[in-house]
Ligand SMILES: [Zn+2]
Ligand SMILES: [Zn+2]
């Protein structure tokens with residue numbers, strides 16, 4: 001059902017002069033016939049905090065031809081008028097008045113928006129062109145804005161063929177395929193955020209060498225897993241170790257330890273892991289660990305790895321491994337057998353739970369027996385009543401309080417709100 005701009009945004013919008021100190025009202029129907037980008041945002045919003053100034057600069061510099069056809073309307077979730085005013089000042093476009101709270105809530109609901117920033121682009125007849133406005137602008141601002149005024153989105157995608165992997169939120173920088181389907185080649189320089197699909201790779205002009213990403217959950221040989229790692233670094237110096245040494249006879253499994261010096265749970269866990277590792281090494285050297293760093297600079301990387309009795313992947317050479325394991329949080333220990341089977345995706349929990357026994361199993365190329373419900377260890381949760389940390393055994397979560405967990409004993413003592421049993425995560429069954 002077609003809607004008009006007035007129905008969507010009400011009668012009046014706000015705009016301000018260039019310095020931002022004078023705000024005036026304009027009738028919404030001044031925007032009739034234009035492509036409209038609704039910018040849902042809030043001043044303190046985390047992941048897209050940097051987007052407002054970036055988009056403001058782009059919007060100020062855009063060709064008049066585009067400006068005649070496109071406008072942006074800010075829809076605020078700011079908590080009060082003062083933060084709204086301050087935030088809107090940075091924006092060279094229109095806004096829904098702060099007083100129109102009911103309408104901004106209704107719009108957020110209509111477009112299915114959570115509490116993160118979002119840019120929804122609408123055609124002049126109020127049909128949605130794209131909900132990925134922010135990502136489209138980040139990938140190719142000029143092209144995105146130009147296409148929107150033609151009623152088209154920047155991203156496209158296709159159905160995956162058998163065996164092809166779907167990379168969510170990844171874009172091919174040449175043909176703008178997103179989600180990205182199939183073989184992915186990318187630049188490991190974080191600031192580049194550069195990826196090419198198989199077809200666009202034929203026409204690659206990127207200034208840095210590209211690596212081929214490994215497909216998550218597919219089984220690879222150790223040689224393939226280490227393909228994008230040039231060498232390892234010995235624990236306490238700059239000495240280079242050939243990758244070959246990790247594939248020697250007798251090595252049954254390798255633990256990839258993702259960690260960083262700036263992360264305090266990591267700093268707490270590393271000495272425990274090192275202690276257990278040294279003990280395990282004294283009886284068998286068939287299980288090895290390599291450190292894959294999330295440190296931001298060489299100095300902290302070098303300082304951190306000097307505490308570790310195992311070698312490290314050079315800083316920033318672990319991108320393909322990180323994507324392969326889909327590692328999203330640290331500390332994480334992923335254990336792989338020498339023929340590439342996943343022995344554990346929760347190795348750090350296994351080490352806390354079983355100590356040296358865990359490493360003994362891995363040294364034989366074996367998985368651990370999965371923990372029973374009673375001994376399951378929630379490394380990221382504690383009991384909010386008796387403070388058991390980490391929480392072990394059944395975990396109950398309050399449906400009313402935010403992030404309120406209870407152990408079984410405290411659950412039995414009772415809580416004022418309804419509780420829900422949190423299901424125990426299962427390691428992927430990869431056989
Ligand atoms: Zn492409
Ligand atoms: Zn690059």
Ligand SMILES: [Zn+2]
Nearest residue numbers: 383386407410
């Ligand atoms: Zn408790």
Ligand SMILES: [Zn+2]
Nearest residue numbers: 398400401417
């Ligand atoms: Zn509660």
